[in-house]
Amino acid sequence: MNRLLKLLPIQFPIIQAGMVYVSGGKLAAASAEAGILGVIGAGSMKPEVLDQQIKKALTLTSHPERLAVNVPLLYEKTSEQIEVALRNGIKIFITSAGSPKTWTKILKEKGCVVMHVTSSPELAAKCEDAGVDAVIAEGFEAGGHNGRDEITTMVLIPQVVVAVKIPVIAAGGIGDGKGIAAALALGASGVQLGTRYLATQESSAHPAFKKLIVEAKSDATMLMMKKIVPVRLVKNPFFEEVKKLEDQNATKEELEALLGKGRARAGMLNGDLVSGELEAGQIAALVKDLPTVSELTQRLLQEYEIAVSTLPKKL
């Protein structure tokens, strides 16, 4: 039996990624209904908003056990976010952007499943030492925040699989059933898909942002802001401003000043495609439609079966 299906109460080894401004209660509930892990991205949420979104998800799914919360550990409100999630009965946590040591023990003592996001085999080993149940190994091609070593999914997964004994979930650059087959061939037990689930009916990304993803070409994104925290952005006028500053060798402070506050909300939630910050993965180029989460998930399962059945048994 698939190791991720032993660990999580889901039907298929697929995680819908937590994404700021994109994965609220509606998307997570639709994912839970579709048999995969539905993750609310707490990164962009004040504790009271997270509370609302979890409660919303609970009203929309008969599978509350398939709901999870993604908590970046570098915000000041992390503790409150985790408290809110626990109070609402959330039992599955994905932690990221911080030390896996900080929260894993506390959450495990409360009977939760903990997975930590890693961008290198070395950090993956530290996650295992910290007691997490699985690692999500995320490659350079992924949207949003990213590792400094620029290791791609193709190269990262086989290394992480060797570095740890716990299940490895592949993330970054996976947008269809072929990609899932590739990730499992590399040794992953499951996959996490972000951008592909962003482009669904139920995500809370603004319709204009979803349209931009559907129309994205192969060169639509680039990893930027390496002086602050590397983040993969969709190319838009705001991106061009960032690029101009970076080409001029701007300081961290100048970049932070340009970034300011509220750009991600403006872009991804409110649809300001000009001055908003738009985060997405390279796989946007492969996204051509906006299905429902259920339709998408069924399609992924079928594509996977075709990909595996057509692979030659010998070279």
Added chain:
Amino acid sequence: MNRLLKLLPIQFPIIQAGMVYVSGGKLAAASAEAGILGVIGAGSMKPEVLDQQIKKALTLTSHPERLAVNVPLLYEKTSEQIEVALRNGIKIFITSAGSPKTWTKILKEKGCVVMHVTSSPELAAKCEDAGVDAVIAEGFEAGGHNGRDEITTMVLIPQVVVAVKIPVIAAGGIGDGKGIAAALALGASGVQLGTRYLATQESSAHPAFKKLIVEAKSDATMLMMKKIVPVRLVKNPFFEEVKKLEDQNATKEELEALLGKGRARAGMLNGDLVSGELEAGQIAALVKDLPTVSELTQRLLQEYEIAVSTLPKKL
């Protein structure tokens, strides 16, 4: 039947990549003997050196039909290189770093097979229009010269497979049979491996450079020189000099001055690990030994079979 095996007179759909200073006649002949395509990397060779290396390969293999030459199209000696290869009976050409229009028609009229290296689906379509027989789609994680859009193998292959009807060969980030299975799951008909064949007994890389590859960690390489031509380098003191200049926002001219002449030869062929330029792919981190080409190829075939046989048929 595998589409690459229809096109090329080889036993297994694997290409040993042409690599400057690394893939001479000895490596190419060993690859041909092992049943895969043995490629002499002409990029670093004067026409008379290429002539010697092809003649050497011809004495070392009973399968001259499995020998190919990789010709970057941006050197002044391209025409002479191609003439030398044709005169020695080479019938398979891999062209790169230039327009596929320049040479494809001429080579096809002489009965040759032509494959062009691409880093984007858009260029892949242009290659097909120019009449090439196959494209080698090379991702961001690959060693040496690289595309500007930083598209990874995981994301590139499924797009190129849709963009063209001709066979697609995946390159970049493939170092074992799992990686080959992943590439084929993504839709590739075959694979090209560079760094993995660099680390063999028969490659002409200096022993000290080979040792460095075997000891490489996950963060051992980085894509640099984006102002000139992007190239993935192994981190060494020369790399640190490049990085320092780039962090200071150096001009193209300053970078070219630092690069100077002969650095790649000094590093890769002569083993100057301090001031030499060392090119390798991210997959170096997965390379742990220096087998013969025959041992390596047999191992890849076995690993592939295991990877495919253990893939679940359904999710």
